Amino acid sequence: MARLYAIESRVKDQAPDIKLAVRQAETLPVLAQFRRWLDANVIGLLPQAPLAKAFGYTLRHWEALIRYTENGVLLPDNNALERQIRPIALGRSNWMFAASPRGARAAATMYSLIGTARLNGIEPYAWLERTLEQLPSYPVNRVHELLPLAR
Numbered sequence: 001m002a003r004l005y006a007i008e009s010r011v012k013d014q015a016p017d018i019k020l021a022v023r024q025a026e027t028l029p030v031l032a033q034f035r036r037w038l039d040a041n042v043i044g045l046l047p048q049a050p051l052a053k054a055f056g057y058t059l060r061h062w063e064a065l066i067r068y069t070e071n072g073v074l075l076p077d078n079n080a081l082e083r084q085i086r087p088i089a090l091g092r093s094n095w096m097f098a099a100s101p102r103g104a105r106a107a108a109t110m111y112s113l114i115g116t117a118r119l120n121g122i123e124p125y126a127w128l129e130r131t132l133e134q135l136p137s138y139p140v141n142r143v144h145e146l147l148p149l150a151r
Contacts, residue, residue: 003030016072023069117148
């Protein structure tokens with residue numbers, strides 16, 4: 001895996017056609033070697049052993065694993081998405097302690113507003129601070145103008 005990520009690191013800022021060419025020339029041989037190793041070593045494993053399950057999972061999903069080598073735009077993993085949804089997953093355990101439905105709604109609203117700010121390239125803390133300063137004297141019929149949307 002380190003070899004695959006080293007290749008990706010070298011081409012991360014390249015154009016998709018260059019990434020594709022490098023993946024075809026360098027990544028596919030590494031993956032082929034890995035596949036041969038998996039096939040050769042899965043045979044001696046006990047079916048219910050954790051390692052056998054990991055091998056089986058990898059082999060069953062082989063086509064999905066190598067799909068990124070067929071395209072210069074695809075990524076080899078979903079780490080970027082995982083980073084984006086991590087706060088939601090962490091928050092889920094915190095939501096159990098919202099104390100009331102009203103508190104849970106307030107927390108959900110804040111998560112939505114902060115997430116919207118991030119998606120629009122707005123620094124959430126600065127937006128929230130500015131909004132809370134303006135809110136008490138802001139006309140109620142124009143409050144939507146304070147939403148964290150890119151302008």
